[in-house]
Amino acid sequence: MKGLSLGIFSSNKILNTATRFVNSINVFNKKNMQDQGRVRGIDPTQNEPWLDEFMRTSIMENVSYISTIRDEYFPKVESIVYQGVKNGSSPKEIREQLVQRIGMSEKRAKFIARDQSGSILGQMTAKRHKAMGAEKFKWSTSKDERVRDSHEKLEGKVFEYANPPAVGLPGTDYNCRCVAMPVFE
Ligand SMILES: [Zn+2]
Incomplete structure (x- = not known):
């Protein structure tokens, strides 16, 4: 079980997920800001010396959130299996508990993602608005x-x-x- 989950939560996978997440927010915001700037004939995304560092910081923050979810997830999964076996629960019962637990982790991940995308979007928008004057x-x-x-x-x-x-x-x-x-x- 741990082996399987480690696949989902490998450092590489976490970094890839976080990078894709932050990149997609940037693509979305970039297009929005280009549309808003067009009225004034300005593309605020043409020269962005701040962007690399901002992306890097946002990705690392995201990686740390995902890692926290992982660190909470493993002991809970272990304890469900351990307790289940100890108490003579059926595989079906253990499975149901695991599915519920995974659902909780998923919900938490979505919740954090929603909260973070708003925050990243807000900061990007501010920088790009200033760039368009x-x-x-x-x-x-x-x-x-x-x-x-x-x-x-x-x-x-x-x-x-x-x-x-x-x-x-x-x-x-x-x-x-x-x-x-x-x-x-
Ligand atoms: Zn609000």
Whole structure:
């Protein structure tokens, strides 16, 4: 079991997964920012000396999150199997417990991924807005009932990147789906 799981959680696989994840966020944000810049005839993604280091840091952060999930996962799986055998549980019962456990790890991974993509997107957007000459942004929520009250209050308000609201940039708060729209002088 451990051998099998180690395959999923090998350092190489984790690094590949994290790299693909951060790369796909970058591709998504790049296209968005190019579309927003086009109105002013600017491509903010043409010269990005900050990008390599930012990507590297984001990937390493992601690797460490995935590694934490792995480190929690192994002892739990071991204990399910060990306890199951000790208590004379049937293979079917043990299997059900394992499936449930894997589901929990998967949920946690998705949760972390969603939270992280918002945060990475928020930071990338800020850098690219500034590159297209927008020193200010307009806070835009998803305008549905899931928007938290503290962000609903910010809907449509304009902030300076140099002086963002207390909750931080759009998208960076825990599981936040808000986005920043560029404001040009
Ligand atoms: Zn929000």
